[in-house]
Amino acid sequence: MADKxxxxxxxxxxxxxxxxxxTMANLQTEMGNYSESFRLGDIxxxxxxxxxxxxxxxxxxxxxxxxxxxxxxxxxxxxxxSVSGIENAHIQMVVDxxxxxxxxxxxxxxxxxxxxxxxxxxxxxxKQDDVEITPKIAGMMLSAILSDTLMFKSPTCTQQxxxxxxxxxxxxxxxxxxxxxxxxxxxxxxxxxTAEEVINIDSKDFQHQDLxxxxxxxxxxxxxxVFKRKAELERAIEDKIARENIDLFVFVVTDILEANSQVIxxxxxxxxxxxxFNVKLIGxxxxxxxxxxxxKQILPAILEGLNKKIQL
Ligand code: MG
Ligand code: MG
Ligand code: MG
Numbered sequence: 001m002a003d004k005x006x007x008x009x010x011x012x013x014x015x016x017x018x019x020x021x022x023t024m025a026n027l028q029t030e031m032g033n034y035s036e037s038f039r040l041g042d043i044x045x046x047x048x049x050x051x052x053x054x055x056x057x058x059x060x061x062x063x064x065x066x067x068x069x070x071x072x073x074x075x076x077x078x079x080x081x082s083v084s085g086i087e088n089a090h091i092q093m094v095v096d097x098x099x100x101x102x103x104x105x106x107x108x109x110x111x112x113x114x115x116x117x118x119x120x121x122x123x124x125x126x127k128q129d130d131v132e133i134t135p136k137i138a139g140m141m142l143s144a145i146l147s148d149t150l151m152f153k154s155p156t157c158t159q160q161x162x163x164x165x166x167x168x169x170x171x172x173x174x175x176x177x178x179x180x181x182x183x184x185x186x187x188x189x190x191x192x193x194t195a196e197e198v199i200n201i202d203s204k205d206f207q208h209q210d211l212x213x214x215x216x217x218x219x220x221x222x223x224x225x226v227f228k229r230k231a232e233l234e235r236a237i238e239d240k241i242a243r244e245n246i247d248l249f250v251f252v253v254t255d256i257l258e259a260n261s262q263v264i265x266x267x268x269x270x271x272x273x274x275x276x277f278n279v280k281l282i283g284x285x286x287x288x289x290x291x292x293x294x295x296k297q298i299l300p301a302i303l304e305g306l307n308k309k310i311q312l
Contacts, residue, residue: 005035005092006069008062008083009118010076012203013039015047015147015183017075019140020118021059024074024095027122030131033092035072038062040083044201046147046187046219053179054139054172065089075118077102077110080205095121097148097156098295116154116161119144123164138171146180147187150219153259156296184256188220195229195236199251206299208306211269212245215294215302217252223262226253227285230264234284237266248272248302254292261288276305 007025009017021037028035037059043051051058064084065071071086073094078101079086094102094110097118102108113121119141126133133141145165149157152165169176190198203216220226226233237249250273251264264285265273273279279286291297 003034003068003070005033005072006038006062006065006089007035007072007074008038008040008059009074010078010081010204011040011083012200013041013047014044014075014202015050015187016118016144018043018047018059019050019144020074020095020122022056023119023122023137023141023144024072026137027126027129027131028072031129036060044187045189046183047143049183049186050140050143050147053183054136054143056136056140077112078206080207095125097121099299114158116157117145117148119148120158120161120164123168133168133171135172138168139174142168142172142174142176142179143183146176146183150254150256150259150292151177151180151184153256154293154296156293184219185221188218188222188256190218190226195232196239198229199233199236199240204294205246208303211247211272211306213248213250213272213302214240214244214246215250215252215298217254217261217294219254219256221255221257223253223255227262230285233264234266237264241267250298250302252294252298259290259292261291262286263288272302272305275308276301 007021009021018039025035025037039059039061043058062083066085067088069089070092071089072092075096077094077096091108095118096112097115100112142165145161149161152162199216201218203214206213241249246267247269248267252261254261265281266284
């Protein structure tokens with residue numbers, strides 16, 4: 001058998017990173033490019049709910065790759081969010097829906113679309129290649145779309161995501177909204193997690209010139225429940241800031257019912273956040289009305305805030 005291709009999403013994997021890795025590995029294998037999906041971290045409770053519902057096995061953990069590895073990057077294209085050794089690997093392909101921040105020595109096959117979910121792009125590739133989407137795969141793809149778009153409430157959601165989700169729900173044989181609520185609700189359960197684990201469930205690092213910015217996000221159906229643990233969460237964030245030399249740490253708790261977020265912001269550059277959102281933090285926190293998307297609302301506002309400072 002030819003060497004396998006490694007397919008994986010980002011570290012601190014979310015449902016899209018796991019489901020789309022599984023989906024892409026299946027498509028590639030069906031097309032004669034033997035591939036296996038991997039995870040770059042622990043499976044969160046939401047993803048576990050999806051895997052259990054559709055009886056799909058969780059991918060194995062991948063610790064590092066090297067110059068002999070053929071890889072496909074899914075749901076991200078930033079080395080700072082990928083596996084150790086990624087700089088040396090041979091990147092066969094990238095399929096993603098985030099900003100592009102990829103620098104390679106060789107040309108790379110990159111499919112990037114500003115849709116709400118990687119699975120929405122993969123659906124089109126299945127159609128293009130005429131490969132069957134089984135109910136299990138449909139269930140995983142649907143889970144990824146519901147998760148990434150917050151059940152279509154996120155500003156990242158497009159008409160394509162909606163239509164694709166409806167089609168996938170039919171193939172999977174489930175009720176879209178009933179399943180969607182259960183899936184998102186499963187992901188809000190932080191009981192049993194230490195504060196350190198909570199801030200790492202869905203944490204992403206961004207390097208901007210000499211600034212290190214971390215934006216971590218969790219979903220909640222009851223903000224008060226999370227903010228009961230505020231002191232403990234702040235200590236965990238302060239520890240991580242000191243350990244990893246982070247300049248700005250934004251912890252985002254998104255209310256999945258109201259589609260708002262409350263944040264805890266720490267670091268020596270909280271001024272960047274205050275300028276970006278034109279807010280004054282009180283007790284390190286504030287509520288951001290209508291803000292639910294890290295990639296489309298929070299990160300762009302912070303980057304614009306930085307540019308504003310430079311122009312002054
Ligand atoms: Mg993701
Ligand atoms: Mg995604
Ligand atoms: Mg996400």
